[in-house]
Amino acid sequence: MPARDLALLTEAARSAGAIALRYWRQAPKVWEKPGQGPVTEADLAVNDHLRGLLRGARPDYGWLSEEDADSPARLGQDRLFVLDPIDGTRAFIAGEETFAVSLAVVRQGQPMAGVVYLPALDRLYTASAGGVALKDGQPIRASGQLGIEGATLLTTAAAMAPEHWPGGVPDLKRSFRASLAYRLCLVAEGRHDGMLTLRDAWEWDIAAGALIAAVAGAQVTDRTGAVLEFNRPHPQAAGVIAAAPGLHGALLARLGHGG
Known part of the structure; x- marks a missing residue:
């Protein structure tokens, strides 16, 4: 099917x-x-x-x-x-x-x-x-980036404000694209090491891209590290982080959600 x-x-x-x-x-x-x-x-x-x-x-x-x-x-x-x-x-x-x-x-x-x-x-x-x-x-395949040093991240400038990063604002190269779906696909093809949005994300913006990124080998969660679930009564996720497996955990740790 x-x-x-x-x-x-x-x-x-x-x-x-x-x-x-x-x-x-x-x-x-x-x-x-x-x-x-x-x-x-x-x-x-x-x-x-x-x-x-x-x-x-x-x-x-x-x-x-x-x-x-x-x-x-x-x-x-x-x-x-x-x-x-x-x-x-x-x-x-x-x-x-x-x-x-x-x-x-x-x-x-x-x-x-x-x-x-x-x-x-x-x-x-x-x-x-x-x-x-x-x-x-x-x-296509997600990147093999290990850690934050030298990483490229798709996100807004506002998401990099110090108040969001209790573990310290990561020093990396930031880029932006208007489409959340496209950002997820750019991670899937390894052109960028990760993407994140800290704002709640509508399911229709992320459902397709999240699957494509995950199948390509990226780790995809909400901003707290929880698994994304779709078809919720209120169709929003608590943000999105999609990144190379070697980068995802480092971003979570800096955000204060590391295990």
């Missing part, structure tokens, strides 16, 4: 990306969603397309999308789609290339298949539980 779902998600991501590109750099209409930031007419068009395609193909699956009202009915379903039609909406609005379509199938709290597609770059990341993580069809 993960293989069939992965094939469906891949098809859906590519077709959704084509729709997003029709609006990209075309001054799409933009609204503000209270407490969640901007949304564009492209987000809604992509979401409508995905809802029709995915729910039409798997009518027995639950549904959790950033752009649809949540329903408690999903909690009683064995499998569900968890998706963000456009992750990195601010980057999309700015005409940048690093926005993504993030699609996952979750079963009993864990992602089974995940796809992150960057339409403007035609870059596709995929993974299924028990399978391999791929970028454009080629296997």
